Amino acid sequence: MELDPVIHAPARLQIVSLLAAAEEAEFAFVRDTVGVSDSVLSKHGSALEAAGYVAVRKGYVGKRPKTWFKLTNEGRAAFTAYVENLQRIVAPSGLTVVPDRHE
């Protein structure tokens, strides 16, 4: 019941969760949403890519270079497994949460 350390680091957990919710996300969007510096996101992006969890796509918007991140299938599987492990750890506590009502 290991908690994958690649995902467990708080910043990466947020990055991976974000990517799990979106199809693809821009570098700047992820950086600002997660609230880290350029260098930190760049490094985590590389770490996640090296782990095979995210694909990094580089392209242009007009003449400006842009980078997009996207979860790979492997990354999605790892995230799912991670969350399942979390559930197993936390579940015995009987905790429940009130879901957000998006009204």
Place this chain on the structure above:
Amino acid sequence: MELDPVIHAPARLQIVSLLAAAEEAEFAFVRDTVGVSDSVLSKHGSALEAAGYVAVRKGYVGKRPKTWFKLTNEGRAAFTAYVENLQRIVAPSGLTVVPDRHE
């Protein structure tokens, strides 16, 4: 939306979850369940106590010294907040860490 670092460390998350599920737990039981060495549990126990999250009770069973851990109210509140934060991070992906409570 910070993930309390006192709880986030994998070993301590397991310890705190375990204690959230039980009234009180013995040192040896926690050590074996979580799968850490004596020294590691001792240190995490102290860390959690220093944070005000667990109460450490010492006593005897027969003539043998025993140590029990128990979540404090503060520890329970911190754990709840931690899980809610996790849920907020993970929820957009459509996965859940703990079941929803529909009130």
Place this chain on the structure above:
DNA sequence: GAAAGTACTTTCCGCAGTGGAAAGAGTGTT
């Protein structure tokens, strides 16, 4: 066309955290 800006990447640096082994401490047993 030199300087400034954009969008990252890499290097540098320091610091904190983790875990196990080993040694220690207090008490009980033989």
Place this chain on the structure above:
DNA sequence: AACACTCTTTCCACTGCGGAAAGTACTTTC
């Protein structure tokens, strides 16, 4: 006296994390 039990503390090595600053590769502005 020697050993066992139940932790606690010290020691040590490793890793990881994060920001700042410098670097890269263009593009835009003046």
